[in-house]
Amino acid sequence: MKYLLFLQWHIIFTFICVLSIMLYNCGVAKEIWIKDTSVISSAIFLIFIFCSIFCGKLCYSICINPKNLDVYLNKSEIGWFVSELCLTLGMMGTIVGFIMMLSGFNTLDIQNSSTIQGLLSQLGGSMSTALYTTIVGLVAGSLLKIQFFLVSLELDRIGKTKNEEK
DSSP states (O other), X not given: OTTHHHHHHHHHHHHHHHHHHHHHHTTHHHHHHHHOTTOHHHHHHHHHHHHHHHHHHHHHHHXXXXXXXXXXXXXXXXXXXXXXXXXXXXXXXXXXXXXXXXHGGGGOOTTOHHHHHHHHHHHHHHHHHHHHHHHHHHHHHHHHHHHHHHHHHHHHHHHHHHHHHO
């Protein structure tokens, strides 16, 4: 089947879209948007969407013209890099959240109970930033790796077929 790779990518991308819509309707996306004051989660999501579409275009190109193996290998490496970038951004968001959390101790006055209450509120918000960026980075990176793993399998199959023909 000529378009099998693109069909596999399309099924995965459709699943991701349905899952995203479900998370949006359940209020999870809004919760992340509000709680992540670093905006790293939003950046990861945008990078993820653009790279997923890039993967779809790559899958379609491979199905149309499988002869440009070197070009496709180079393009697939971009996808692997971006998946690692999403993971790294998630971890950076974790560190940013912890830094935000610890910075509240600078203004802490132990004698004043209102500053302690404010610190506890800030600790919760900063911890949610840390955890949300971590989960968004992990999920986005993992889903990109799944997509580009399919591309790598197909490129390996094409490469073996070309070697057998020689």
